[in-house]
Amino acid sequence: METSTTHYLFILDKSGSMANCWSETLDALSHQYNLIEQHCKQHPDQPVRASLVYFNVRAQRAFWDIDGTVLTQQPFRFGHPAGGTALMDAIGISIHQLQMRMKPQDDAIVIMLTDGEENSSNVYSFRQISEFMEQLTATGKWTFTLLGADVDAFEAIGSKLKMRREQVFMFKKSQTKEAFDEVNVKMTNFFEKKSKGESTRDAFLFGDLF
Numbered sequence: 001m002e003t004s005t006t007h008y009l010f011i012l013d014k015s016g017s018m019a020n021c022w023s024e025t026l027d028a029l030s031h032q033y034n035l036i037e038q039h040c041k042q043h044p045d046q047p048v049r050a051s052l053v054y055f056n057v058r059a060q061r062a063f064w065d066i067d068g069t070v071l072t073q074q075p076f077r078f079g080h081p082a083g084g085t086a087l088m089d090a091i092g093i094s095i096h097q098l099q100m101r102m103k104p105q106d107d108a109i110v111i112m113l114t115d116g117e118e119n120s121s122n123v124y125s126f127r128q129i130s131e132f133m134e135q136l137t138a139t140g141k142w143t144f145t146l147l148g149a150d151v152d153a154f155e156a157i158g159s160k161l162k163m164r165r166e167q168v169f170m171f172k173k174s175q176t177k178e179a180f181d182e183v184n185v186k187m188t189n190f191f192e193k194k195s196k197g198e199s200t201r202d203a204f205l206f207g208d209l210f
Contacts, residue, residue, distance in 0.1 A: 004105045005047045006194070008036060008068070009098055011090050013114040014054040018081040021149060021173035025113070026076050028180035033071040035184050039191055040068035046195060051098065055090035056083030057120045065101060084120035087112070087157065092124035092132065099136070107141040107200065109190065111183065115149040115173070117156045126160040133161060143190070145204045147183070149173050169206035182206065 010029065018025070033050075040048050048068030053059050063074050091112060098108060118126070136142040146158050148170040158168035171179040183204075190203035 002103065002105050003045065003047060004107060004194075005049055005103070006191075007065075007098055007102060007106060007108040008048055008050045009094055009108065009110045010050075010052050011059075011087075011094055011110070011112040012052065012054040012062075013056075013085060013087070013116070014078065014081050014083075015056045015085045015114075015116060016082045017116050018149075021115070021176055022081055024173070024176040025149075028176050030072065032180055032184055032187070033074070035187060036068050037071045039188075040071075043191070043195065046191060049101075051094070053090055053094045054078050055086050056081070057086050059086065059090035059093050064097075085114060085116045085118055086120035086122075087114055087118045088121035088124040088126060088129050090121075091129050095132065095136065095142075102141075107143070107194070108136075109143050109145075109187070109204070111145045111147065113147040113149065114153065114157070115151050117151070130161045133163070140199065140201055143200060143204050145169065145183070145186075145206075147171070147179065149176065149179075164205075166205035166207075 036048055049065050050068050050071050051064045052062040054062055062078050095110060133144055144167060146153050146163060146168045148168060150173050153170050154165055154168040186204045190200050193200045193203055
């Protein structure tokens with residue numbers, strides 16, 4: 001049986017309104033990288049390939065499809081927050097490219113962080129992304145989580161994408177560290193379920209920190 005690789009994709013809002021929590025977000029993301037890297041080193045039979053995409057009016061790759069064992073060595077070299085929020089384009093472009101890289105036995109963790117409403121996409125619509133996510137979720141191989149900082153992300157985004165309420169995690173920007181700590185708990189839960197051969201479909205379900 002071929003090894004199942006977990007593809008970890010983080011889609012990060014770099015619009016102007018993120019400026020007041022940018023350093024805290026990058027610090028918290030670094031801690032998450034450390035958790036994933038340690039998992040990979042301790043469980044070489046459970047490989048992770050990691051990607052980070054950031055967006056404002058367009059989506060760009062910070063890095064793509066790297067080995068999880070070197071995740072903490074990736075520098076954050078993408079400047080300061082500015083511009084609008086092309087979230088649908090960032091999601092659509094990223095998951096389409098990731099889907100093409102995945103093998104049938106692989107799975108994917110997709111985490112999307114934003115602090116505002118969609119206002120700049122010109123390639124993908126809410127309807128297109130909703131249908132795409134629904135198709136991928138139905139395979140049982142894809143897990144989608146939406147993080148909303150200082151915004152009702154379920155009302156503004158999650159409900160339009162037909163996400164379950166528990167897939168949307170809302171928190172105050174002052175709680176960024178605590179929010180990522182909770183995400184890391186879910187990440188550990190995902191890896192534990194996978195190692196036992198259990199379904200990971202419900203590994204990332206949340207309440208809120210509001």
